[in-house]
Amino acid sequence: xxxxxxxxxAVLSVLGLAACGxxxxxxxxxxxxxxxxxxxxxxxxxxxxxxNAGMAMTPTPTGQEFADKAAKSDAFEIEAAKLAATNSxxxxxxxxxxxxxxxxxxSTAKIKAAAKEASPAITPDAALTNDQKEDLGKLKVLKGTDxxxxxxxxxxxxxxxxxxxxxxxxxxGTVASLKTTAGEIAPVVERHLxxxxxxxxx
Numbered sequence: 001x002x003x004x005x006x007x008x009x010a011v012l013s014v015l016g017l018a019a020c021g022x023x024x025x026x027x028x029x030x031x032x033x034x035x036x037x038x039x040x041x042x043x044x045x046x047x048x049x050x051x052n053a054g055m056a057m058t059p060t061p062t063g064q065e066f067a068d069k070a071a072k073s074d075a076f077e078i079e080a081a082k083l084a085a086t087n088s089x090x091x092x093x094x095x096x097x098x099x100x101x102x103x104x105x106x107s108t109a110k111i112k113a114a115a116k117e118a119s120p121a122i123t124p125d126a127a128l129t130n131d132q133k134e135d136l137g138k139l140k141v142l143k144g145t146d147x148x149x150x151x152x153x154x155x156x157x158x159x160x161x162x163x164x165x166x167x168x169x170x171x172x173g174t175v176a177s178l179k180t181t182a183g184e185i186a187p188v189v190e191r192h193l194x195x196x197x198x199x200x201x202x
Contacts, residue, residue, distance in 0.1 A: 058168060063175035064122050066165070066182070067115045071124035073162045074104040074111070076132045080151060083139050087147040092202070096195055100155075103192060107185050117177035152199045159193035 061069060077100050084097030108126075115122035128136070135154060142150055166186035173179035 058164070060168060060172040060174070061165075063115075063118055063173070063178050066169045066173060066175075066178055067111055067122050067124040068126075069165055070111045070162075070182075070185075071108065071126035072129060072132065073158065073165070074108040075126040076128055076136070077101075077104040077155075077158065078108075079128070079136055080139060080154065083136070083147070084151060087139070087143050088151065089144040090148045092199060093148045093152065096155075096199060097151075099195070100192065103188060107188065110181050110185060111178070114175075114177040114181040118175045122175070122178075152196055155196040156193065156200055159189055159196055163189045163193055 081097035081100040081104075084094050088094050088097065111124055115124050139147065139151060139154070163186060166182045166189055170179060170183035170186055173182060
């Protein structure tokens, strides 16, 4: 509502100054653009603050909980990506899926190594959740563009969750080896998320 009010006021100012000549009109247009840019920046800043506040209010998982969630996430990503080899019709989606298998196989190894360094040692549980099994079941029956859309949409959601998990544990985790590893994995997950969003737009 505030954005609309500001924009309306700026437009009325332009109409009022239009009779004064092109120079004044250009100034008014510039004022509108500056106002809209400022409002956009303020909205983005507010969104970031809300996101950070949400993360701060989320309980930090224990070392075991973090290792389990990370392992399950990796296992799901790898299984979903394998389906793309036969169910996708898009070369871009298949290339993305290949990157997922490589990236999440590597992060699985990192999590296992970090969990082993913990004292006492932690054994990650990679067994898929019922929700993950259900999502894979839905993907298995889809082909072509239907598969591509469902797969990529799911990848955006899954990587958002994974990124939140990594950032949270990297900031507040209590097992040093896992905390360090979460910080190393977070930028990789963020790149995956960026790629998934780009494919979703296409």
